[in-house]
Amino acid sequence: MRAGAVSKRQLSQRTAFSLLIVATIIVILPVLAIVIQIIVNGADAISLEFLTEAPSQAGKAGGILPAIVGTFYLMLGTIIVALPLGVMAGIYLTEYARDNWFTRAINLAIVNLAGVPSIVYGLFGLGVFVLLFHFGMSLLSASLTLACQALAMTVTTSREAILAVPREYREGSLAVGATRWQTIRHLVLPQASPGIITGAVLAMSRAAGETAPILVVGAAFLLPGLPQSPLDQFMALPYHLYTVAAHIPGMPKSTMWGVALVLLVVVLSFNVLATVIRLRARQRR
Amino acid sequence: MNMKLSSNLLNESPDCKRTRLSVTQVNLFYGDFQALRNITLEIPECAITAIIGPSGCGKSSFLRIFNRMNDLITGARVEGRVELDDIDIYDKSIDVVELRKRVGMVFQKPNPFPMSVFENVAFGPRRHERHGHNLGELEDIVERSLHQAALWDEVKDKLGQSALALSGGQQQRLCIARVLAVEPEVILMDEPCSALDPVATLKIEDLMRSLAEHYTIVIVTHNMQQAARVSDMAAFFMMEEDRAGVLVEYGPTSELFTNPKDKRTEDYITGRFG
Numbered sequence: 143m144r145a146g147a148v149s150k151r152q153l154s155q156r157t158a159f160s161l162l163i164v165a166t167i168i169v170i171l172p173v174l175a176i177v178i179q180i181i182v183n184g185a186d187a188i189s190l191e192f193l194t195e196a197p198s199q200a201g202k203a204g205g206i207l208p209a210i211v212g213t214f215y216l217m218l219g220t221i222i223v224a225l226p227l228g229v230m231a232g233i234y235l236t237e238y239a240r241d242n243w244f245t246r247a248i249n250l251a252i253v254n255l256a257g258v259p260s261i262v263y264g265l266f267g268l269g270v271f272v273l274l275f276h277f278g279m280s281l282l283s284a285s286l287t288l289a290c291q292a293l294a295m296t297v298t299t300s301r302e303a304i305l306a307v308p309r310e311y312r313e314g315s316l317a318v319g320a321t322r323w324q325t326i327r328h329l330v331l332p333q334a335s336p337g338i339i340t341g342a343v344l345a346m347s348r349a350a351g352e353t354a355p356i357l358v359v360g361a362a363f364l365l366p367g368l369p370q371s372p373l374d375q376f377m378a379l380p381y382h383l384y385t386v387a388a389h390i391p392g393m394p395k396s397t398m399w400g401v402a403l404v405l406l407v408v409v410l411s412f413n414v415l416a417t418v419i420r421l422r423a424r425q426r427r
Numbered sequence: 428m429n430m431k432l433s434s435n436l437l438n439e440s441p442d443c444k445r446t447r448l449s450v451t452q453v454n455l456f457y458g459d460f461q462a463l464r465n466i467t468l469e470i471p472e473c474a475i476t477a478i479i480g481p482s483g484c485g486k487s488s489f490l491r492i493f494n495r496m497n498d499l500i501t502g503a504r505v506e507g508r509v510e511l512d513d514i515d516i517y518d519k520s521i522d523v524v525e526l527r528k529r530v531g532m533v534f535q536k537p538n539p540f541p542m543s544v545f546e547n548v549a550f551g552p553r554r555h556e557r558h559g560h561n562l563g564e565l566e567d568i569v570e571r572s573l574h575q576a577a578l579w580d581e582v583k584d585k586l587g588q589s590a591l592a593l594s595g596g597q598q599q600r601l602c603i604a605r606v607l608a609v610e611p612e613v614i615l616m617d618e619p620c621s622a623l624d625p626v627a628t629l630k631i632e633d634l635m636r637s638l639a640e641h642y643t644i645v646i647v648t649h650n651m652q653q654a655a656r657v658s659d660m661a662a663f664f665m666m667e668e669d670r671a672g673v674l675v676e677y678g679p680t681s682e683l684f685t686n687p688k689d690k691r692t693e694d695y696i697t698g699r700f701g
Contacts (some may be wrong), residue, residue: 143545149492152520308538310534310536310538313532313538314528314605315536315540315550317496317527318606318608318609319554319555319609329550412558
């Protein structure tokens with residue numbers, strides 16, 4: 143009955159459906175293209191030597207070990223500072239802070255912290271950690287600078303994860319005479335930890351990819367060895383990539399792509415790790 | 428032994444018992460909104476007192492006065508006097524954590540923690556350990572509490588399993604066991620059966636009757652039959668024009684249900700509204 147009307151509706155249904163599929167494909171195409179291009183071009187550069195040796199001839203020969211290690215140190219330093227602070231602030235904001243203008247102002251500030259351009263963090267780090275605190279151009283200054291940037295994320299994800307713990311659990315705990323802190327420590331935090339850890343891992347992966355902030359607080363282009371103390375300068379993958387791609391004439395193409403490939407693998411593997419943690423936590427429930 | 432007579436209402440009940448909780452001219456506010464107005468009543472020990480009334484009349488809010496659960500809500504304020512064994516529980520010197528140990532609460536929706544059956548029951552005792560329970564003591568507490576909550580036989584072989592795998596009725600009895608494990612004197616129950624099927628409901632009601640021998644129980648329910656079946660005393664609450672809850676009538680359950688003094692009580696229990 144009324145076949146015309148039905149087919150017209152089906153037609154528009156199909157058109158919408160096709161459009162949505164096309165849009166989705168367009169969205170993932172650039173990601174695929176980037177990944178494929180980097181793998182195809184960079185695979186040749188990857189060798190044991192490339193991954194385990196220090197660079198020579200201004201990066202044209204040798205490996206990128208100091209940059210890989212420097213990036214891991216940076217991630218570690220960032221999270222050691224940003225995770226505890228982020229979790230503590232998240233706990234305060236969700237469990238203790240009263241809902242007043244002051245709390246709302248803090249929340250607004252944290253949201254805006256995420257929107258500050260990263261080079262501004264770099265200048266802040268230069269002014270405060272390098273010059274004011276006399277940490278110099280160093281791993282420490284860079285870690286603290288990146289930690290400031292990562293705080294926006296760790297506070298936000300901690301807050302969300304803590305808020306997602308059902309109110310019923312808190313009430314049940316308080317109703318048997320547990321204190322607020324005991325409730326947080328033994329019930330809320332264990333429940334929130336997968337979400338908190340996921341946020342932390344994502345913050346680390348973002349720290350691994352940052353170039354602009356570390357540029358001005360301690361990243362060096364060429365260093366013969368690994369940093370020996372937090373006050374040493376360091377190499378890092380994104381900054382190394384920037385220099386070999388933009389500033390060294392006669393750089394073999396495959397070396398540039400090789401650096402990009404290693405950086406991509408580091409960042410993506412942390413993102414995958416975050417996803418795995420989240421999925422496993424969901425299954426457990 | 429406990430023969431101190433304290434209220435006119437209680438004089439009429441066959442076995443006069445000591446007053447455990449007493450509420451005098453209590454008003455409860457959430458910000459500007461008044462949720463309860465001028466409530467005065469006395470709750471006897473080792474008995475079940477039912478709070479009944481239509482939805483939104485402040486029954487749950489009233490219950491939460493006794494363990495100061497309303498404190499968690501920003502802007503909540505209690506006026507008047509609330510006493511547990513003649514001690515003003517809203518006095519500044521009161522340790523709310525200690526109060527909640529003495530006045531346990533079971534909630535409407537079973538809320539077992541996402542951990543094992545054993546850890547659920549041991550949760551309270553673990554938090555209160557001053558000198559440190561050894562595992563043997565904890566095991567004794569858990570077994571005793573689960574026995575008291577009539578759950579032991581069903582879970583004794585799965586103490587290590589997740590409490591979330593239990594049925595709804597078992598979960599609610601587990602929550603009761605969790606409260607019993609900290610050895611409270613008063614147990615507040617906020618519509619404990621509203622999420623359960625009739626069989627599970629009857630089990631909880633049997634359990635309540637047996638617990639009433641040792642504990643003072645206050646239960647909020649909007650199930651008239653349940654109030655009639657289990658309670659010794661019953662309080663009927665209603666909303667006034669401004670939505671503030673008031674106490675309409677309070678007395679022994681048998682009298683309130685067979686011979687209500689207030690026309691509104693009669694209308695409600697005969698099902699004319701609510």
